[in-house]
Amino acid sequence: MASQDARLWQEALAQVQNGGGGPALPPWLWQADLVARTEPGQARAAAPRLQVRLPQAARPDDLSAAVRTAVTRALERTMGKRVELEFVARPAGARGPAVGSAPRSAPGPAPKPAADPAGGRWPARIAVATPGQARSWPSDALRLNPHYTFENFVTGPCNRMAHAAALAISDLPGRSYNPLFIHAGVGLGKSHLMQAICHKVRAHRPEVSALYVSCEDFVNQFIAAIGSGQIEEFRYRFRYLDILVIDDIHFLADKERTQEEFFHTFNTLYQAQKQVVLSSDSPPHEIPRLEERLVSRFKWGLVARIDRPSFETRVAIVQKKSKLRGVDLPDDVVRYIATAVDTNNRELEGAVIRTIGYASLSNRPVSPDVAKEALRDLAALPARTATIQQVADAVLVRYNARLSDLQGKRRTQSVSLPRQICMHLSRRLTNRSLGEIGVFFGGRDHTTVLHADRRIARMVDHDPVFRGIVEAIERDIQRP
Numbered sequence: 127m128a129s130q131d132a133r134l135w136q137e138a139l140a141q142v143q144n145g146g147g148g149p150a151l152p153p154w155l156w157q158a159d160l161v162a163r164t165e166p167g168q169a170r171a172a173a174p175r176l177q178v179r180l181p182q183a184a185r186p187d188d189l190s191a192a193v194r195t196a197v198t199r200a201l202e203r204t205m206g207k208r209v210e211l212e213f214v215a216r217p218a219g220a221r222g223p224a225v226g227s228a229p230r231s232a233p234g235p236a237p238k239p240a241a242d243p244a245g246g247r248w249p250a251r252i253a254v255a256t257p258g259q260a261r262s263w264p265s266d267a268l269r270l271n272p273h274y275t276f277e278n279f280v281t282g283p284c285n286r287m288a289h290a291a292a293l294a295i296s297d298l299p300g301r302s303y304n305p306l307f308i309h310a311g312v313g314l315g316k317s318h319l320m321q322a323i324c325h326k327v328r329a330h331r332p333e334v335s336a337l338y339v340s341c342e343d344f345v346n347q348f349i350a351a352i353g354s355g356q357i358e359e360f361r362y363r364f365r366y367l368d369i370l371v372i373d374d375i376h377f378l379a380d381k382e383r384t385q386e387e388f389f390h391t392f393n394t395l396y397q398a399q400k401q402v403v404l405s406s407d408s409p410p411h412e413i414p415r416l417e418e419r420l421v422s423r424f425k426w427g428l429v430a431r432i433d434r435p436s437f438e439t440r441v442a443i444v445q446k447k448s449k450l451r452g453v454d455l456p457d458d459v460v461r462y463i464a465t466a467v468d469t470n471n472r473e474l475e476g477a478v479i480r481t482i483g484y485a486s487l488s489n490r491p492v493s494p495d496v497a498k499e500a501l502r503d504l505a506a507l508p509a510r511t512a513t514i515q516q517v518a519d520a521v522l523v524r525y526n527a528r529l530s531d532l533q534g535k536r537r538t539q540s541v542s543l544p545r546q547i548c549m550h551l552s553r554r555l556t557n558r559s560l561g562e563i564g565v566f567f568g569g570r571d572h573t574t575v576l577h578a579d580r581r582i583a584r585m586v587d588h589d590p591v592f593r594g595i596v597e598a599i600e601r602d603i604q605r606p
Contacts, residue, residue: 282439288430299401303428310432313472341377440464546578
């Protein structure tokens, strides 16, 4: 056996033996030979065909299915590609040790990970767990935030569906909601939920192989694989998984060849009933320049939206974030922070950190006055405590309309534009959720409110005259 083949064989067996929890290897398996399997007239296959020639007196039937699978997977990880492995008895007259003789090399430490196409290392976050090896993952294998767990996720009306779906997936991947597509604005908990799935799977289902990666990393690795001619290795890394979790899938926009590759990756996993979890800053049909066939597939499972948190949910988030830092904030401070910051969870956490840090540096107990000083750049935000009725009254005066028209079914321009301005300003200036705003304006769906908010925001950006009208209405609402 060539020295390179011998090294691959020894490294693969070392992986199985040192992985922990895998099948026990018969001692004589270390004496087997690994050789390429060639067949006359056959074209070179994408997946190498290898043959394991067992020691004399050993038979292929002596190997259990678990051992065969574990050794094959270990070889694939070592070589960085899929292989076809065949176990055969050593041909008569071939040289080689007999069963019972001393092994030619003792098991060594687990091998280093395979090199990437560019000659470096594949990113550490690409961690494929297989039976018997999952428990030996390095602690940073997936580069997960240790705080992004289900226990630290605050649920409320704004995210309850996404949270429940993520929990179901972590228990039964590929069976509950496939794919799961989570969309939300910045800092509302998409990444938290996706990493929570990985945390729970790694802790409670080590036999499940999982991969968490950003879409940007997916694109960069695909480009590197094309440049090095190792596209088959790239495909193996992404298509032979139980769970594929990709954050910010909207990064695929305008990348035609990567979209084509991901389309086939998605199909391979979906047809094998493997779980796919995706996130984006917008629903599938609103991702610009994304192929229609991908949009269609993203809708096959569950599309779950995470909305801005309500006041009650923000209070719970502030309490949770402060307790994670070992501080119990007074109730009046919690309420102040939840009122001053109503944009997203990330800014809420930042406000908590700033308040606690400011109190510590100034050697003062945490109080509402300390919180106001720490967050003085947010002091202009109490106007966000306006009510939907106040917003509607200001718009009605400006457009000389009636509330019954805004709450009715009419869709003429004279009614729909004031209604959409009301929805836009209600989202900016009140603590109400999309659903609550929609109910006020005639029981409309949250998607209608979201569409109105985005349409008015675009008009404000592109029409200075219209922007002046909206700003004047906003001043009327905020005027004491």
